[in-house]
Amino acid sequence: MSQQQAEKEARKQSAPILQVKNLKKYYPITSPFGKTKDFVKAVEQVTFDLTEKETIGLVGESGCGKSTTGRTILRLTEPTEGAAIYKGRDLFTLKPKEMKKVRKEIQMVFQDPHSSLNPKKRIGEIIEESMKIHRIGNKAERIEKAMYLLRRTGIREDQYYKFPHEFSGGQRQRIGIARALAVNPSVFILDEPVSALDVSIQSQVINLLEELQDEFKLAYLFISHDLSVVRHISDQIGVMYLGHLVEKASTDELFENPLHPYTKALLSSIPIPDTRVRRERIILKGDVPSPINPPSGCVFHTRCPFVIEKCKKEKPIYKESTNGHLVACHLY
Amino acid sequence: MVGEHLLEVKNLKTTFLTEMGSVVAVDGMSLHVDYGETLGLVGESGCGKSVTAESIMRLLDERTTKYEGEILFKGQDLLSLPEKKMVDIRGNEIAMIFQDAMTSLNPVYTIGNQIVETILTHQKVSKKEAYEKAIEMLRLTGIPSPEKRILEYPHEISGGMRQRVMIAMALSCKPSLLIADEPTTALDVTIQAQILDVINELKKELNMGVIMITHDLGVVAEVCTRVAVMYLGQVIEEAPVDNIFTNSLHPYTKGLLKSIPKIEGDRNKKLYTIEGIVPSLHNIPKGCRFAPRCSFADEQCRTQSPVLKETDGGHKVRCWHYEKIGQMEEKIDVTATS
Numbered sequence: 001m002s003q004q005q006a007e008k009e010a011r012k013q014s015a016p017i018l019q020v021k022n023l024k025k026y027y028p029i030t031s032p033f034g035k036t037k038d039f040v041k042a043v044e045q046v047t048f049d050l051t052e053k054e055t056i057g058l059v060g061e062s063g064c065g066k067s068t069t070g071r072t073i074l075r076l077t078e079p080t081e082g083a084a085i086y087k088g089r090d091l092f093t094l095k096p097k098e099m100k101k102v103r104k105e106i107q108m109v110f111q112d113p114h115s116s117l118n119p120k121k122r123i124g125e126i127i128e129e130s131m132k133i134h135r136i137g138n139k140a141e142r143i144e145k146a147m148y149l150l151r152r153t154g155i156r157e158d159q160y161y162k163f164p165h166e167f168s169g170g171q172r173q174r175i176g177i178a179r180a181l182a183v184n185p186s187v188f189i190l191d192e193p194v195s196a197l198d199v200s201i202q203s204q205v206i207n208l209l210e211e212l213q214d215e216f217k218l219a220y221l222f223i224s225h226d227l228s229v230v231r232h233i234s235d236q237i238g239v240m241y242l243g244h245l246v247e248k249a250s251t252d253e254l255f256e257n258p259l260h261p262y263t264k265a266l267l268s269s270i271p272i273p274d275t276r277v278r279r280e281r282i283i284l285k286g287d288v289p290s291p292i293n294p295p296s297g298c299v300f301h302t303r304c305p306f307v308i309e310k311c312k313k314e315k316p317i318y319k320e321s322t323n324g325h326l327v328a329c330h331l332y
Numbered sequence: 333m334v335g336e337h338l339l340e341v342k343n344l345k346t347t348f349l350t351e352m353g354s355v356v357a358v359d360g361m362s363l364h365v366d367y368g369e370t371l372g373l374v375g376e377s378g379c380g381k382s383v384t385a386e387s388i389m390r391l392l393d394e395r396t397t398k399y400e401g402e403i404l405f406k407g408q409d410l411l412s413l414p415e416k417k418m419v420d421i422r423g424n425e426i427a428m429i430f431q432d433a434m435t436s437l438n439p440v441y442t443i444g445n446q447i448v449e450t451i452l453t454h455q456k457v458s459k460k461e462a463y464e465k466a467i468e469m470l471r472l473t474g475i476p477s478p479e480k481r482i483l484e485y486p487h488e489i490s491g492g493m494r495q496r497v498m499i500a501m502a503l504s505c506k507p508s509l510l511i512a513d514e515p516t517t518a519l520d521v522t523i524q525a526q527i528l529d530v531i532n533e534l535k536k537e538l539n540m541g542v543i544m545i546t547h548d549l550g551v552v553a554e555v556c557t558r559v560a561v562m563y564l565g566q567v568i569e570e571a572p573v574d575n576i577f578t579n580s581l582h583p584y585t586k587g588l589l590k591s592i593p594k595i596e597g598d599r600n601k602k603l604y605t606i607e608g609i610v611p612s613l614h615n616i617p618k619g620c621r622f623a624p625r626c627s628f629a630d631e632q633c634r635t636q637s638p639v640l641k642e643t644d645g646g647h648k649v650r651c652w653h654y655e656k657i658g659q660m661e662e663k664i665d666v667t668a669t670s
């Protein structure tokens with residue numbers, strides 16, 4: 001235990017591998033004549049650091065901007081403002097050619113294993129393809145590596161020539177992970193990687209991800225709406241609401257001492273699979289407002305049970321309570 | 333047993349006739365639901381929980397589906413009723429809400445129209461009264477300013493609101509049995525908490541029986557009074573909800589409970605996993621259906637199918653070795669603590 005803690009401490013000291021600074025993404029809403037009418041404010045001023053071998057979890061409800069955050073880092077959609085510093089370089093200013101090289105090092109695993117694998121290709125080819133694009137090894141080496149990765153992720157090698165539809169959801173997710181591993185990445189962006197899977201398969205994939213993190217020294221950005229999964233896998237957690245990162249802390253700190261009213265409500269509404277545990281539930285009123293017209297002041301004030309006059313007018317700024325626990329709320 | 337159950341399913345077997353031969357999706361299902369009770373039907377995808385619900389409502393295409401067994405609703409066998417009688421029961425006495433509210437609502441009619449349609453089909457009331465009733469139902473489910481909402485179309489409201497509309501529609505004829513098929517799976521946790529609350533409140537108010545179909549054991553713990561766990565078309569364990577969480581007997585149920593990441597406790601431990609994947613219904617394993625994935629399976633499990641056996645206090649389990657497994661685990665616990 002002490003060794004583990006020491007390791008964690010050492011990790012904190014080391015420089016972050018990926019720094020996301022003030023990330024902002026607005027999607028324009030255009031009129032039929034191409035004039036921009038308004039913006040969907042998907043991500044607003046999101047900042048976090050990702051250290052080597054560390055996992056940061058992003059949680060929030062649908063439409064809170066957690067997936068957009070992941071996608072803009074890889075520039076799958078272009079960011080509106082902000083910076084993502086990877087190994088000293090800002091990804092958002094790189095030319096397409098340079099960006100391609102970076103994509104080798106930052107890989108993405110998607111939620112839906114049914115639509116993220118090419119149905120016309122054999123799984124072996126799917127894994128080889130990414131190595132081919134990035135010119136890694138010769139043909140024989142590539143096949144050998146693909147075979148190894150399949151075995152490592154728990155797919156039998158003799159299934160190399162099968163098509164994606166011949167596999168179950170969990171197996172397909174393993175293939176997606178093998179494909180991402182093929183190009184020797186150092187960062188994984190995992191967008192709801194286990195949400196589509198059944199409970200018994202979900203735990204298999206989570207364990208696999210944890211093993212791979214140690215083995216390949218990967219840093220994970222783990223995006224999920226499932227707080228218990230995020231708690232299990234993450235070292236740090238960022239809670240998002242309507243495009244804003246409202247609270248960020250180490251996992252244990254966040255669960256023991258949540259500060260933001262939204263985090264509290266979110267934690268209290270997770271159904272616990274045990275009838276012996278009974279908790280006071282905070283039930284939030286109403287729905288998440290539209291990101292086209294987010295509420296003034298604190299974006300959460302329309303649903304917050306502790307709202308005060310100040311919340312409606314002023315945007316809260318981050319306050320640090322203890323060791324890196326950040327919260328954006330007027331009450332603290 | 334005193335009196336009759338609201339719903340009693342006896343030995344239900346639902347067979348699909350497909351081009352690749354027939355597939356038995358639900359095999360020998362027996363369960364019952366009483367007034368004011370919530371029965372949880374749990375299991376992973378493909379275990380037959382939705383097919384069970386659809387069989388009770390007789391929603392499946394009867395040209396390619398064969399039902400066997402009995403489904404007694406208030407003492408009447410639904411499987412032997414003519415389709416015309418069934419129409420009177422569907423939506424009136426037994427109502428169903430589905431997972432995806434967007435695709436279950438008609439996009440070209442207003443919310444009001446759709447609720448009124450249900451009321452007018454089953455009750456002799458004027459259109460005006462039906463509208464008033466619809467507004468009342470929407471208010472009951474917690475929709476703000478229902479007089480305005482009733483004129484809106486499904487795409488104009490949020491997912492949580494749509495699910496409320498579905499509930500309002502399902503309950504508009506005051507059914508005695510509500511079947512909820514994954515009603516909160518597509519919703520966010522804070523909205524899920526709201527919807528589960530609504531269902532629970534209305535259950536008490538109308539004294540309905542509820543069948544809650546879900547894969548989420550957390551939801552089960554929150555709302556159910558009794559639980560049936562399904563695996564590959566069979567009930568493998570049935571018990572009062574507390575027993576499932578404190579004293580589950582079947583290795584599959586135990587495995588499921590252990591493999592969920594917890595919200596408290598040690599998170600550095602590896603997650604428990606059930607090895608392998610759910611077999612296809614086209615080649616169901618011989619003997620106990622869970623045997624290929626069970627770490628306790630022996631020769632008997634692989635050759636003979638166990639029956640659903642009652643242990644005590646309404647706890648039923650389909651396993652040859654549940655007693656032995658319980659003792660073994662106790663021993664493991666003792667050695668672990670000492």
